[in-house]
Amino acid sequence: MKSILIYIFIFFSVFSFGQNNEQKEFLVCYSQVWGFLKYFHPEPSKKDWDKYLIEDYEKLLTCNSRLEFNQIISDLINECGNYKFKKRDIADSLIFRESFSWLNNSLINKKNHSYLTQLRNNKPEFKNKYISKAPSGNPKITNENSYGNYRYNPSIHYLSITRYWNIINYFCPNRNIIPENWTQVFKNNIYDFITANNYEDYYFAVRKMTTEIRDGHGFIRTENNPIDKYKYTPFYCTGLSDGYFINAVLQDSLQSIDLKRMDRIISINGEPVEYKIRQVGNFLSTSNDYYLSKATRYLRITNQDSITLAIDRDGNRVIRTYSTMDKETLKSRFRPTKASPQKSPYKFLKDSISGKEYCYINMGRLKRSDINREFKRKLMSNDNLIIDSRNYPNWTLIKLSKLLIEGRSKFAKFIAMDFDYPGSYKWTQSQTIGNKKKGYEGKIYVLVDYNTMSQAEYTVMAFQQHSNTTVIGGQTAGADGNVSEIQLPFGIKSVFSGLGVFYPDGTPAQQVGVKRDYEVLQSSSYLQGKDLILEKALELIRNK
Structure with a gap:
């Protein structure tokens, strides 16, 4: 486990088996073709489509030329075969053009590009087993393999980012307001996935990727959350217009630590608190910066045994180090010194x-x-x-x-x-x-x-x-x-x-x-x- 605070940006190891940019381009472009075929061609709904990506992963790692790359793409296309054309007449105003910008990638040769473009313009009608409409009209993602308990497998890590990227690309109604180019997001995050050495690395790669859509609903759920093993500080804090303040101290700690309600936090472990809250945005999906500025619960979570605060108390700078505790201890022994909330509706x-x-x-x-x-x-x-x-x-x-x-x-x-x-x-x-x-x-x-x-x-x-x-x-x-x-x-x-x-x-x-x-x-x-x-x-x- 890395000796860092949870809210510090997770730096993953450098991609060690081929650091040239073209190899990254091959991996990203293949994922985009694979996802496009999954949702535009009827054949992937009849197959275990994941299997082809997992098998092609090693080929992509050893791919040395565009010629080899396009052969891999051609082989994938051939797995789909022919289809019944249906001419589409959809208003440009109702299409997220950014979802298809990857088709202009110069890596794709003329033959493959022609096939993919023709499929886009003439997508057949079929029942896609991977996507349907929920009762409220939102997407219902179906028949995706969870692959059971974690086991180290870079090809499945690669599948994970590919699956997520394509679902957001084609089925997120807020696709057009994602701040950064979505293909660039893929490139920025892919090595975090395929170089993840364990579940914790993989988990944080997923969390980091989900923040890119800038959606307050973009949280993740899992029964195996590494953060549950982290420790907590013996206080609560809140972000207000004039700074970050202690708003509650745990009762059993009042006599043992020098910390008071209304103390303004200046820094945490030597780094400005404003910087720390920005780092929270690297693994917490929020729709806007104001909401992020209020995510102070993550300032309390660490895997260290202690935390050092610099605080402003009545105009005086005070530096203190405080012990942390695990989640179960926090829940069983301590209660915040907060007034009971109003109960009347x-x-x-x-x-x-x-x-x-x-x-x-x-x-x-x-x-x-x-x-x-x-x-x-x-x-x-x-x-x-x-x-x-x-x-x-x-x-x-x-x-x-x-x-x-x-x-x-x-x-x-x-x-x-x-x-x-x-x-x-x-x-x-x-x-x-x-x-x-x-x-x-x-x-x-x-x-x-x-x-x-x-x-x-x-x-x-x-x-x-x-x-x-x-x-x-x-x-x-x-x-x-x-x-x-x-x-x-x-x-x-x-x-x-x-x-x-x-x-x-x-x-x-x-x-x-x-x-x-x-x-x-x-x-x-x-x-x-x-x-x-x-x-x-x-x-x-x-x-x-």
Whole structure:
């Protein structure tokens, strides 16, 4: 196990068996042809298509010329054979052109290029066993071999990155907003996979690759997570507009370590905390930098027995070293010194300054059963409603929106991938919300921040259809749309947003988050009980 903090970028060994750039180009280009045939030709659905890549891997390593490379490609194409042409007439505006840019690779000779281009333009109709449509319209990845428990096999490592790259290339609805050229991403990451010497190296290669799509849904699932073996610091910290601060210290440690709530973290093991949080982005997929800046739990995870902090305490610089503990010890012996969260799903309150009444709803606690006759009666007689969406809701959108929004309003539209022609998409019918009866006539203030993610963002978009809605807070997570799961080798599953989500006017929600009327960021005063986002809502209520 490498002696590094988990959040430091994982440097893998140099590719030792052929470091020339052309060999990398051969590996990448072969993967692209292999994936294209898998989704465009009917024959791979009748075969164990993985087998051909695994067998060709060694050939690619010893390939010394473009002539040899094109023979390997030609042999792969011959495994597919002839097919029944179907002329395609798909609008260019509905095709992710980037998905097919690799076809212009000069490595591919004229004969092979002609075949592949003809297949692209005349893809036959067939039932592909590797892809189907989930009930919500997002991709359902099927019949992918997990290859059981881990065993060292570079050819399967190669298969892993190839499988992931091609699925994202043809079936990710947010393919066009991946920041870096997707082929270049393949080139940047391929050696991390094929030089991985053990499961831990392989696991982190997968994690690093999944960050490239910039999708807050791009997490991975596995029962064998190396991070579970790492250690934790005896404190919690949080990222705020004026720095990174200690916000809780474990109770049993209060007497043994010199660390206090409100201490501002300057550096960790001699490196600036801002640098450390950027390194988290090398293995944690986030849709935007604001969400990444809040991923402070990863600053607490290490495989070292201790961690050294430089902190600012009341203007004085203090450097201390603290022991770490394993996860089970943390869970069994310690509890954070945090106040118990508010348990009520809603409250009817009076502002202490203006005397104006308002209803406060915590969407993370509100259940459909709470939206009863008594709640409706009291809400409708109140002129101000604060909806706190800095949490994850409990499927209350439809019932609550029927109470709030008068008439049927479109609040979101989607793009879904066209599974008959990979790399293209379709606009789906716009989603509507509301009812035919009288709606809520007061003003609505919706509170958001980085915790507002996925269904929470979708819910806020619906509330914005009310004519008197004001959204206040920080940038939301920018990860929306039902998720799709990719089975990768050795028990790892990767997830991505399977639908592209947009406002009715075409404004995207992915990566950028929901539209906000007021940007308000929490500062260190939040640790002293001052909620600037909530206070902005109360200020607007007082001044209306």
